[in-house]
Amino acid sequence: MVRALGLTRHGRRYLEEMRFRPLAVHREGLVLGDSGLAGTLLPQPQVLIAPNLRTVLLDEVLGDGFALLAVDVPATDWARVSGVAPVRRLDVVLGERLPRPAGDRQAVADADGRLETALSPARGRFVLVKPDRYIAAVFPAKDVEPVAALLRAYVRTAPAD
Numbered sequence: 001m002v003r004a005l006g007l008t009r010h011g012r013r014y015l016e017e018m019r020f021r022p023l024a025v026h027r028e029g030l031v032l033g034d035s036g037l038a039g040t041l042l043p044q045p046q047v048l049i050a051p052n053l054r055t056v057l058l059d060e061v062l063g064d065g066f067a068l069l070a071v072d073v074p075a076t077d078w079a080r081v082s083g084v085a086p087v088r089r090l091d092v093v094l095g096e097r098l099p100r101p102a103g104d105r106q107a108v109a110d111a112d113g114r115l116e117t118a119l120s121p122a123r124g125r126f127v128l129v130k131p132d133r134y135i136a137a138v139f140p141a142k143d144v145e146p147v148a149a150l151l152r153a154y155v156r157t158a159p160a161d
Contacts, residue, residue, distance in 0.1 A: 035138035039123055042133045044143060045114030050099045055111045063088050066136075066151070073103060073120050077141035081126055083148040086155075092119060092127075131157040 005011030044059045066087040070078065072094050091107040093099050094116050099107035110116045121125065121138075128136040128147055137147045 004122050015099070021098060037119075037135050037138045040135055042129055042135055044133070045118065046111040046117055047097055048097055048111045049108055050101050053097070053099075058074065058108065058115065059133070061090065061106060061108055061110050062105065062133070065131055067129040069122075069129060070105075071122045072124055073114070073126060073141070078103075078105070079125075080141035081144045081148075084126075084128070084151060087128070087151075091159035094120060095122060104138060143146075 003012060006071075013057050042058070044057050046055050047058050047061060048055055049061060067090055068081065068087040069090050069092045071092045073091070078089070091099065091102065091104040091105050092115065093107060093109040097109050097111075099109040106156040108115070113159055125138050125140050126144070127138050128151070130136050137150070
C-alpha cells in the first residue's frame, strides 16, 4: 500500500508531510485565547529574508526560543508590546515579496504561499510562537498584557535544563 501511495503525487505528499497523523491542538498550558490559531502548530514554510532575499525555512529564522511575529502590523505597534520579553522579534510581510527589517527586528516574506495561508487569519495582530513551534497566542497590540503576564509566569515557573 505504501509503495502504491508513493506512485502518485498526492500519495507522496500524504506520506512526506505525514498527513496521516491527526492534528494536535494544545488547549492547556502556555496557550491564551480562542483565535483559532492559538494552540495549533505553525507550519515551516519557505520564507524570503533580507537583504539578499535568500530563501530559508521559517524554522531557521525563528531560532530556539520564543518568537513574536508581527503579521502586517504597523511599526508603531511594536512599542506597545515591548513588555513581552525575552523573545525574538520578527515582522511578517504578507502579500508581497520584499521584507523590510527595522531596528532589532528581522523581517520575512512568504516564498511558497504556505506562510500566507497559515498566518492570514492573524493579519494586523501579533503571534506568540513557543519553542516547540506551537502558537501560544494571537492578539492585537492593545491586548498585550495578558500575553506578557502568561509568558512571565511560564518563564518564572519553567524547570531549568
